[in-house]
Amino acid sequence: MSSRVNTQVVLRAHPEGPPREGDFACVQTTVPRPADGQFLIRNLYLSLDAGFRQWMNEGAGDGYLPAMELNQPVMGLVLGEVVESQHPDYSPGDLVMGRTRWESFSLADGNDYMTKLAPDPAVPISHYLGVLGPTGLTAYFGMRDIGRPKPGETVLVSTAAGAVGSVAAQIARIHGSRVIGLTSSDDKCRWLVDDMGLDGAINYRSGEGIEAGLARLCGDGIDVYFDNVGGATLDAALAHLRIGARVVMCGALAGYNDTKPLPGPFNMFKIITQRALLQGFMVTDYVAEYPAAIDELAGWLKQGRLRGAEEVVEGIEQTGPAFCRMFAGGNRGKLVVRVGEPSRV
Amino acid sequence: MSSRVNTQVVLRAHPEGPPREGDFACVQTTVPRPADGQFLIRNLYLSLDAGFRQWMNEGAGDGYLPAMELNQPVMGLVLGEVVESQHPDYSPGDLVMGRTRWESFSLADGNDYMTKLAPDPAVPISHYLGVLGPTGLTAYFGMRDIGRPKPGETVLVSTAAGAVGSVAAQIARIHGSRVIGLTSSDDKCRWLVDDMGLDGAINYRSGEGIEAGLARLCGDGIDVYFDNVGGATLDAALAHLRIGARVVMCGALAGYNDTKPLPGPFNMFKIITQRALLQGFMVTDYVAEYPAAIDELAGWLKQGRLRGAEEVVEGIEQTGPAFCRMFAGGNRGKLVVRVGEPSRV
Numbered sequence: 001m002s003s004r005v006n007t008q009v010v011l012r013a014h015p016e017g018p019p020r021e022g023d024f025a026c027v028q029t030t031v032p033r034p035a036d037g038q039f040l041i042r043n044l045y046l047s048l049d050a051g052f053r054q055w056m057n058e059g060a061g062d063g064y065l066p067a068m069e070l071n072q073p074v075m076g077l078v079l080g081e082v083v084e085s086q087h088p089d090y091s092p093g094d095l096v097m098g099r100t101r102w103e104s105f106s107l108a109d110g111n112d113y114m115t116k117l118a119p120d121p122a123v124p125i126s127h128y129l130g131v132l133g134p135t136g137l138t139a140y141f142g143m144r145d146i147g148r149p150k151p152g153e154t155v156l157v158s159t160a161a162g163a164v165g166s167v168a169a170q171i172a173r174i175h176g177s178r179v180i181g182l183t184s185s186d187d188k189c190r191w192l193v194d195d196m197g198l199d200g201a202i203n204y205r206s207g208e209g210i211e212a213g214l215a216r217l218c219g220d221g222i223d224v225y226f227d228n229v230g231g232a233t234l235d236a237a238l239a240h241l242r243i244g245a246r247v248v249m250c251g252a253l254a255g256y257n258d259t260k261p262l263p264g265p266f267n268m269f270k271i272i273t274q275r276a277l278l279q280g281f282m283v284t285d286y287v288a289e290y291p292a293a294i295d296e297l298a299g300w301l302k303q304g305r306l307r308g309a310e311e312v313v314e315g316i317e318q319t320g321p322a323f324c325r326m327f328a329g330g331n332r333g334k335l336v337v338r339v340g341e342p343s344r345v
Numbered sequence: 346m347s348s349r350v351n352t353q354v355v356l357r358a359h360p361e362g363p364p365r366e367g368d369f370a371c372v373q374t375t376v377p378r379p380a381d382g383q384f385l386i387r388n389l390y391l392s393l394d395a396g397f398r399q400w401m402n403e404g405a406g407d408g409y410l411p412a413m414e415l416n417q418p419v420m421g422l423v424l425g426e427v428v429e430s431q432h433p434d435y436s437p438g439d440l441v442m443g444r445t446r447w448e449s450f451s452l453a454d455g456n457d458y459m460t461k462l463a464p465d466p467a468v469p470i471s472h473y474l475g476v477l478g479p480t481g482l483t484a485y486f487g488m489r490d491i492g493r494p495k496p497g498e499t500v501l502v503s504t505a506a507g508a509v510g511s512v513a514a515q516i517a518r519i520h521g522s523r524v525i526g527l528t529s530s531d532d533k534c535r536w537l538v539d540d541m542g543l544d545g546a547i548n549y550r551s552g553e554g555i556e557a558g559l560a561r562l563c564g565d566g567i568d569v570y571f572d573n574v575g576g577a578t579l580d581a582a583l584a585h586l587r588i589g590a591r592v593v594m595c596g597a598l599a600g601y602n603d604t605k606p607l608p609g610p611f612n613m614f615k616i617i618t619q620r621a622l623l624q625g626f627m628v629t630d631y632v633a634e635y636p637a638a639i640d641e642l643a644g645w646l647k648q649g650r651l652r653g654a655e656e657v658v659e660g661i662e663q664t665g666p667a668f669c670r671m672f673a674g675g676n677r678g679k680l681v682v683r684v685g686e687p688s689r690v
Contacts, residue, residue, distance in 0.1 A: 064618055230613050252614045264609030268575050269597045272625035273409055280617035 006031045007339075008073040009102035009319045014058045018327040023056075024074065024320030031105045039085035041096060041106045046316070046337040047077035047129040048323050050162070050253055064282075073101035074319075079117070079129050080106065081342060095119060095342075097128055102319050104339050113284060120298050124308075125342060130334030131167055131301065131308035132294050138283040139167035140293050142226060142248040143175075146279045151176030153223035154242075156214075158233050159253060160201065161188040163334035166309045167297075168226045168248075169198055174305055177224070180217045182210070182233065184329035191332055196307065210236045221245075229253040230264075238267035241274040249280040309333025351376045352684075353418040354447035354664045359403045363672040368401075369419065369665025376450045384430035386441060386451045391661070391682040392422035392474040393668050395507070395598055409627075418446035419664075424462070424474050425451065426687060440464060440687075442473055447664050449684050458629060465643050468653070470687060475679030476512055476646065476653035477639050483628040484512035485638050487571060487593040488520075491624045496521030498568035499587075501559075503578050504598060505546065506533040508679035511654045512642075513571045513593075514543055519650055522569070525562045527555070527578065529674035536677055541652065555581045566590075574598040575609075583612035586619040594625040654678025 006029045015023045034040045052075060054060055061067040068075055078101075082094040087110055090096065098114030100106035108114055119125050123132065130136055147168075149155045155172040159165040160181025169192070172179045181192045181201040189201035202213030214222075214236055221242035227234050230252035237247070271278065286293070300306035311331050313322040316339040326335050351374045358368045379385045397420060399405055406412040413420055423446075427439040432455055435441065443459030445451035453459055464470050468477065475481055492513075494500045500517040504510040505526025514537070517524045526537040526546040534546035547558030559567075559581055566587035572579050575597035582592070616623065631638070645651035656676050658667040661684045671680050 062618065234613070235609070249613070249616045252617065264580070264611055264613045266609055268579070268594070268609045270625075271594045271623060272597065273407065273627070275626050275630065276624070278616060278623040279621070280615075281620050282618070285620065 004031050005029075006103055006105045007316050008104075009316065010071050011056060011068050011074050012070065014070070015053070015056050019053060019056065019320075019324050021321050021324055024323070026317050026320075032107050034084055034086045034107060036086050038107050038109050039082050039087045039090040041078065041080035041100065041108055042083045042340055043078045043080035043100075043104055043106055044338070044340045044342055045079045045126050045129055045312075046102050046319055046339055047079070047133070047135075048319070048326055048335040048337065049077060049135070050326060051251055052076060053327070073103050075099065076102045077129060077134060078102075078106055079125065079133075080340070090116070093343075095125070097133065102316070102337075104316055113287065115290070122302055123298055124310075126310060126312060126334075126336050126338070127301075127308045129336050130163055130310045131306065132297055133334075134283055135163035135334055136167045136297055136308075137286065137290060137293055138250060139164050139171055139226075140297060141283055141286045141289070142250050142281060143168055143171045143224075146248040146277075146281060147172070147224040147226055147246055149175045149177040149224050153177045154218055154221065155179045155224040155226065156182065156218060156222045156237055156240075157226045157228075158182045158237075159228040159251075160192055160196075160198065161329075161332050162228065163310075163331075164250060165226070165228055166192075166196055166333045167306070168250075170196060170306050172224065172226075173197055173199075174300060182213075188329070188332060196309065204233070214240050224248070226250060227252075235265035235267050238265050238270045238276075241270055241276050243274050245274055245276040247276060247278040249278055311335050313337045315339070349376050350374075351448055351450045352661050353449075354661065355416050356401060356413050356419050357415065359415070360398070360401050364398060364401065364665075364669050366666050366669055369668070371662050371665075377452050379429055379431045379452060381431050383452050383454050384427050384432045384435040386423065386425040386445065386453055387428045387685055388423045388425035388445075388449055388451055389683065389685045389687055390424045390471050390474055390657075391447050391664055391684055392424070392478070392480075393664070393671055393680040393682065394422060394480070395671060396596055397421060398672070418448050420444065421447045422474060422479060423447075423451055424470065424478075425685070435461070438688075440470070442478065447661070447682075449661055458632065460635070467647055468643055469655075471655060471657060471679075471681050471683070472646075472653045474681050475508055475655045476651065477642055478679075479628055480508035480679055481512045481642055481653075482631065482635060482638055483595060484509050484516055484571075485642060486628055486631045486634070487595050487626060488513055488516045488569075491593040491622075491626060492517065492569040492571055492591050494520045494522040494569050498522045499563055499565065500524045500569040500571065501527065501563060501567045501582055501585075502571040502573075503527045503582075504573040504596075505537055505541075505543065506654075506674075506677050507573065508655075508676075509595060510571070510573055511537075511541055511678045512651070513595075515541060515651050517569065517571075518542055518544075519645060527558075533674070533677060541654065549578070559585050569593070571595060580610035580612050583610050583615045583621075586615055586621045588619050590619055590621040592621060592623040594623055656680050658682045660684070 099112040149172040192201040204210040225237040228251040444457040494517040537546040549555040570582040573596040
């Protein structure tokens with residue numbers, strides 16, 4: 001262990017609206033020692049996931065995850081190396097990933113989706129939090145089981161420049177669909193078309209607006225809508241569904257910053273007339289299928305058919321600011337924070 | 346033909362909100378003669394279907410059906426006897442059903458879902474507009490392909506005392522589910538439990554309200570919600586979905602009286618966390634499967650496992666008033682208007 005100091009990012013205030021830097025603070029504590037059945041992880045990367053925003057609200061526990069408490073480390077996904085173990089299944093040197101907290105060292109007991117990784121040396125380790133991790137797997141299973149994109153179909157992806165959206169969009173391209181992305185700047189539109197290979201992109205914050213953008217690029221209708229945001233964007237997409245359309249209900253970013261639920265879509269009747277299917281899913285239901293999915297995704301990466309877009313922020317003190325920037329649409333692809341170097345490569 | 350007068354129910358005004366009697370009027374015209382490729386139907390029963398309300402709005406044509414025009418006969422489903430034919434596939438004496446107009450005689454050309462019936466003599470002919478007709482078939486296919494009720498599951502049915510709901514609820518009972526109905530009066534609650542065999546019923550207009558009713562009767566959650574209404578009822582049901590729930594998106598009664606779309610559900614995020622499926626369908630996609638479905642439904646009727654609840658109103662001049670009464674929740678089961686007697690039984 002390089003240090004006996006554990007730096008933690010704690011929640012200073014329940015965010016109101018989009019999270020602000022002052023909602024988070026770094027504190028220094030001592031590195032804990034594992035008790036019987038526990039092990040200690042030296043974290044290498046912290047994962048920034050918009051979906052965790054909702055559990056930052058006061059009393060937001062919902063049976064899936066508990067509400068985060070003030071002055072406690074922020075709950076989040078980490079990737080790290082086991083450095084000390086009192087657990088029979090984990091040994092020093094193991095590379096693991098799971099849900100702990102934003103901190104430089106984490107105690108764990110093997111629960112909370114803790115997974116041992118056997119990383120492919122041809123792929124950056126951080127990709128196991130991104131394109132080969134929960135966000136990439138979310139895109140993979142959502143498209144495979146609900147979206148089911150076919151050659152020639154039109155697929156619309158929201159937050160297409162985000163960690164989930166950028167993978168979902170590329171997977172639909174791999175399946176031969178025509179893919180249109182929604183994002184929040186002209187720069188990201190260009191990036192989606194030029195670097196990610198999408199067929200078109202709509203800046204929903206431009207003067208054109210989402211309705212005109214959809215009329216221009218999805219005028220013949222949408223066969224698959226991969227929804228990461230809900231709200232008005234879902235509504236606009238519903239209005240353009242083709243008969244037999246599938247809507248992958250993956251996230252509800254538009255509502256994460258609100259303390260009251262957003263009013264839902266006006267265009268529910270379209271679900272009936274278009275014989276559409278909307279289906280929600282949680283990637284954690286697919287744990288048993290992760291290895292095969294990671295193999296397929298890694299194969300596409302190595303063939304150059306899939307790009308693992310990611311942005312690496314340096315230093316744990318940048319965690320809170322980077323999380324806030326994500327809600328302002330500042331990232332391209334997966335956003336991770338590097339907090340340590342692997343002791344072996 | 347018993348008369349050369351054709352009585353027609355015309356649309357006098359586009360309804361604003363729930364339809365009112367003054368929106369309809371009866372007019373007398375002469376019975377038309379079929380041209381080449383046409384045949385003349387003497388109507389026996391007119392079907393009253395809430396879903397047609399939406400096409401009564403000005404400019405409501407939507408690619409599925411055209412908007413109804415003022416002073417023209419109201420579009421609707423009819424069951425009648427061919428009395429004159431210039432069409433090679435239809436002969437006098439044929440019993441047929443299809444979409445024509447609310448009138449005593451209808452010209453038809455074999456389109457608009459025109460179907461020849463070979464009625465089972467053990468079943469009232471009017472049932473072919475109800476439990477064995479579009480409304481019963483809607484309940485049948487919606488439950489079979491989307492709801493998929495299983496033994497021990499809890500199934501919630503909205504407008505459970507209506508033509509579709511009463512059949513959907515009974516089919517879920519036949520599949521061994523526990524079935525709770527939503528309806529608008531204590532009388533209809535009793536009827537659903539005592540006569541239709543439901544496990545419970547909630548009067549959503551009572552002091553208790555829908556939320557408390559669901560907490561009382563669906564406290565462990567809902568596995569299948571058969572939605573005929575949309576709006577706030579759908580929202581309340583979403584809040585109670587169990588993991589893996591299915592929502593049959595069948596109708597949107599709550600919105601039919603509005604000229605602007607209703608705000609949709611607030612609880613869309615539940616679709617994600619509960620891995621729920623919402624799917625719309627149109628019964629007309631199943632035309633090829635109608636005969637087998639009608640056989641199964643008729644079998645259940647004759648075994649006493651299914652009751653074909655219907656209310657027969659006498660005389661075409663009662664059509665408009667009965668349609669209005671349906672929107673006030675005045676009917677139990679399928680509402681049809683008898684406008685003629687079959688010439689043979």
